[in-house]
Amino acid sequence: MNETWQAIETLLSSRFPAILEDFNPPCTESDLAFLKDVTQGKLFDLYELYESHDGQSSYDLAFWSPWRLLSVKHIKTNIKVMNEDLVAEWAEDGMSPTDEAEANGPVKPILWSSYWVPIASNGGGDLLCIDLDPDVGGRVGQVIVWWHETVVREVLYSSFTDLMTDYLQDLQAGLYELVEGRGLVKL
Incomplete structure (x- = not known):
């Protein structure tokens, strides 16, 4: 993962320096310990990134639009x-996190799981999460999307490494452009 991230940094530095400048300094040791604890110590590729950068500062400079990488604080x-x-809000409405949702891919078809760890946000309530308890056929550490206005839960990548590798390949192929107020948008 380190090599992938270094290649991404090099490309961002030469093509989209504003995006790279929007990344925070490395996370603290205590934040890294929290991240390792909440992800059960299984996501070394994610930890490597946070040892370099503790997420991003701005929604206007999304790393891969519409997603901004969250700091450990966020x-x-x-x-x-x-x-x-949200669980308390649902309970008031007679709902439960385990109520049925639609699943695209091997993600549990429920409204929410405490085993989904948010790592990116679009600023509008939607989240990219690391899934630590996938459905049958899934993979621990897969990246899923949680849409707040629908009950669709969807697997996007089988791992954080796959997400970053795909992103690097798209950057290398020139498939992104910087759009004011949105960040890097895939063409």
Whole structure:
């Protein structure tokens, strides 16, 4: 993963320096320990990235539009919102996180799981999450999307490494452009 991230940084530096400048410094040791704890110590590729950059600062400079990589602080906030606030809101409406949802791919067909760890947001309530408890045929560490306005849960990548590798290949192929107010948009 380190080589992939270094190649991404090199391309961003030469083609889209504003995006690279939007990345935060490395996360703290305590934040890294939290990240390892919440992901059960299984996602070394993710840790390597956070040892270099603790997410991004701005939604206007999304790393891969519409997604902005969350800082550990914002990961913590989103975990609390999803696992406590939203679950309480659902309970008031007679709903449960385990209520049925539509699944595209091997993700559990439920509204929410505490085993989904948010790592990116579009700023509008939708999240990219690392799935630590996939459905049959899934893979621990797969990247899923949680849409807040629908009950569709979807597997996007089988791992964070696959996401970053795909992103690098698209950058190398010139498939992104910088759009003001949105960040890098795939053509």
